[in-house]
Amino acid sequence: xxxxxxxxxxxxxxxxxxxxxxxxxxxxxxxxxxxxxxxxxxxxxxxxxxxxxxxxxxxxxxxxxxxxxxxxxxxxxxxxxxxxxxxxxxxxxxxxxxxxxxxxxxxxxxxxxxxxxxxxxxxxxxxxxxxxxxxxxxxxxxxxxxxxxxxxxxxxxxxxxxxxxxxxxxxxxxxxxxxxxxxxxxxxxxxxxxxxxxxxxxxxxxxxxxxxxxxxxxxxxxxxxxxxxxxxxxxxxxxxxxxxxxxxxxxxxxxxxxxxxxxxxxxxxxxxxxxxxxxxxxxxxxxxxxxxxxxxxxxxxxxxxxxxxxxxxxxxxxxxxxxxxxxxxxxxxxxxxxxxxxxxxxxxxxxxxxxxxxxxxxxxxxxxxxxxxxxxxxxxxxxxxxxxxxxxxxxxxxxxxxxxxxxxxxxxxxxxxxxxxxxxxxxxxxxxxxxxxxxxxxxxxxxxxxxxxxxxxxxxxxxxxxxxxxxxxxxxx
Ligand SMILES: *[C@@H]1O[C@H](CO)[C@@H](O)[C@H](O)[C@H]1NC(C)=O
Ligand SMILES: *[C@@H]1O[C@H](CO)[C@@H](O)[C@H](O)[C@H]1NC(C)=O
Ligand SMILES: *[C@@H]1O[C@H](CO)[C@@H](O)[C@H](O)[C@H]1NC(C)=O
Ligand SMILES: *[C@@H]1O[C@H](CO)[C@@H](O)[C@H](O)[C@H]1NC(C)=O
Ligand SMILES: *[C@@H]1O[C@H](CO)[C@@H](O)[C@H](O)[C@H]1NC(C)=O
Ligand SMILES: *[C@@H]1O[C@H](CO)[C@@H](O)[C@H](O)[C@H]1NC(C)=O
Numbered sequence: 001x002x003x004x005x006x007x008x009x010x011x012x013x014x015x016x017x018x019x020x021x022x023x024x025x026x027x028x029x030x031x032x033x034x035x036x037x038x039x040x041x042x043x044x045x046x047x048x049x050x051x052x053x054x055x056x057x058x059x060x061x062x063x064x065x066x067x068x069x070x071x072x073x074x075x076x077x078x079x080x081x082x083x084x085x086x087x088x089x090x091x092x093x094x095x096x097x098x099x100x101x102x103x104x105x106x107x108x109x110x111x112x113x114x115x116x117x118x119x120x121x122x123x124x125x126x127x128x129x130x131x132x133x134x135x136x137x138x139x140x141x142x143x144x145x146x147x148x149x150x151x152x153x154x155x156x157x158x159x160x161x162x163x164x165x166x167x168x169x170x171x172x173x174x175x176x177x178x179x180x181x182x183x184x185x186x187x188x189x190x191x192x193x194x195x196x197x198x199x200x201x202x203x204x205x206x207x208x209x210x211x212x213x214x215x216x217x218x219x220x221x222x223x224x225x226x227x228x229x230x231x232x233x234x235x236x237x238x239x240x241x242x243x244x245x246x247x248x249x250x251x252x253x254x255x256x257x258x259x260x261x262x263x264x265x266x267x268x269x270x271x272x273x274x275x276x277x278x279x280x281x282x283x284x285x286x287x288x289x290x291x292x293x294x295x296x297x298x299x300x301x302x303x304x305x306x307x308x309x310x311x312x313x314x315x316x317x318x319x320x321x322x323x324x325x326x327x328x329x330x331x332x333x334x335x336x337x338x339x340x341x342x343x344x345x346x347x348x349x350x351x352x353x354x355x356x357x358x359x360x361x362x363x364x365x366x367x368x369x370x371x372x373x374x375x376x377x378x379x380x381x382x383x384x385x386x387x388x389x390x391x392x393x394x395x396x397x398x399x400x401x402x403x404x405x406x407x408x409x410x411x412x413x414x415x416x417x418x419x420x421x422x423x424x425x426x427x428x429x430x431x432x433x434x435x436x437x438x439x440x441x442x443x444x445x446x447x448x449x450x451x452x453x454x455x456x457x458x459x460x461x462x463x464x465x466x467x468x469x470x471x472x473x474x475x476x477x
Pocket of ligand 6: 397
């Protein structure tokens with residue numbers, strides 16, 4: 001075996017594990033129904049996604065402990081255990097010159113070290129539990145839709161009831177303590193914390209999938225009321241208004257999330273208005289004439305941030321289609337660009353990263369963040385010269401497990417793609433909160449200080465073992 005081949009293999013495995021996770025995508029129930037008709041009895045290209053869903057659903061079903069904010073490992077600043085609580089991941093204590101430090105969290109000021117996770121970040125459990133909750137209920141609801149096993153529906157309903165509704169265990173429909181900055185005299189929530197809970201966009205479609213089950217109506221009504229209240233909080237609180245005013249990916253994800261919840265709560269006019277204000281507002285400054293997204297390109301990982309903002313933009317475009325609202329796909333920014341301009345700008349960059357990987361070069365930013373925006377763009381704009389399809393085929397070979405789930409509600413993607421993943425690794429089966437925004441939550445990481453390498457110890461252990469195996473194999477050859 002040649003050394004470059006060995007390096008490429010290692011890197012491919014590293015990247016695919018690092019990025020495996022469920023990213024935000026519009027879970028389209030019509031698409032899922034088409035998928036069932038077409039692939040359930042004849043899986044072909046869908047076999048690895050179906051297998052991953054079944055496997056992960058069984059694991060979720062076997063877990064006896066429902067998640068709840070009242071189980072939090074730390075008490076929120078207002079002592080109300082029904083509050084969701086998370087910490088600002090990049091803010092560190094600076095105890096220099098401070099005498100008699102008993103507790104650095106309350107005795108020392110905190111300061112920002114962008115991109116570096118504070119060592120104790122893994123000690124706060126709500127963000128991890130929210131991420132696991134969403135992954136578990138989404139996985140089980142998809143498996144239920146595929147096989148009709150009522151046990152899966154009942155368990156999904158139980159998890160949702162425990163997190164959102166049960167009188168003893170519910171989370172309040174607000175986010176006053178998201179990404180709290182700790183430190184003497186502080187402990188205040190930040191608008192950025194709203195991004196932490198974006199995985200909840202999967203809850204409305206999950207509820208829709210359960211509607212035909214024996215647990216349907218009362219759960220649906222309860223959750224609609226919860227998300228109605230949460231939407232009101234998002235639109236009217238100071239923190240919500242702060243996030244809405246953010247002009248980069250934070251503002252985009254705010255709109256994607258809030259419009260989803262408004263639609264779920266039967267407030268379609270509010271959802272459409274929010275999207276049209278976004279398009280005539282902050283979207284105008286998000287894409288340059290040549291397709292570069294200047295606000296994301298200015299960040300520490302420009303490629304990743306640009307893909308990440310596109311995840312939100314295509315989500316909003318597809319939701320707006322469902323709502324018969326603004327045509328976001330064709331909406332032009334101040335410089336005359338569209339979502340397509342931004343995608344086309346990133347296609348050759350993605351190709352370049354894939355080529356570097358193939359040649360065994362180390363890459364700073366994983367390329368597959370572009371996968372779902374690229375698929376959605378191809379679906380909408382078409383692909384006359386086949387370049388999107390070629391790139392998607394390459395990207396699909398480096399994804400696995402939950403990161404393939406989106407193919408199940410986007411069956412048109414499979415109909416003219418021929419690549420399938422070889423990997424059955426589900427190590428990173430949580431919602432991918434490692435979001436590249438620089439402010440989001442990495443549910444796995446704890447003490448890493450390298451922003452890219454923020455996927456946590458189990459993944460690093462896994463990769464370490466792989467490296468040993470591969471090196472032994474290379475020595476034997
Ligand atoms: C949370 O607490 C409840 C009640 O004490 C318990 O039943 C459940 O197993 C706990 N969940 C987790 C994930 O620990
Ligand atoms: C972080 O990982 C290390 C092992 O690499 C472990 O010893 C430590 O307890 C972890 N910290 C948290 C807060 O989970
Ligand atoms: C819910 O819990 C509160 C106390 O936390 C209690 O006062 C109230 O009666 C409970 N409601 C129901 C319906 O059990
Ligand atoms: C969008 O328009 C279609 C076709 O007229 C209609 O069936 C659908 O109910 C509309 N959706 C919404 C959310 O208004
Ligand atoms: C996948 O399709 C492309 C054309 O779209 C073709 O060049 C390639 O050989 C196909 N690969 C496989 C494994 O069938
Ligand atoms: C996946 O399997 C195919 C066919 O078995 C093989 O050609 C390809 O190199 C494999 N890809 C990886 C990343 O191992």
